[in-house]
Amino acid sequence: MKKRVTFALDQDVVAELKTISDETMIPQSRLVEKAIEEVIEEEKKKIDQGLI
Incomplete structure (x- = not known):
C-alpha cells in the first residue's frame, strides 16, 4: 500500500x-x-553495529 x-x-x-x-x-x-530504501538499509546497519 502506498502513502x-x-x-x-x-x-x-x-x-x-x-x-x-x-x-x-x-x-x-x-x-x-x-534511494530512501538504500539510505534506510545503510542506517540500520550502522545502528546494528552500534555506530549510531
Missing part, C-alpha cells in the same frame, strides 16, 4: 532526478523510493 507524502528538495536535486527519470524511463517516485 502519499510531501518533501521539499533542492532545485538541483529535482532537476537531476527529472533528467535521470527521463533518460531511464523510471518514474521519479520510484527513483526516490529506491
Whole structure:
C-alpha cells in the first residue's frame, strides 16, 4: 500500500532526478523510493553495529 507524502528538495536535486527519470524511463517516485530504501538499509546497519 502506498502513502502519499510531501518533501521539499533542492532545485538541483529535482532537476537531476527529472533528467535521470527521463533518460531511464523510471518514474521519479520510484527513483526516490529506491534511494530512501538504500539510505534506510545503510542506517540500520550502522545502528546494528552500534555506530549510531
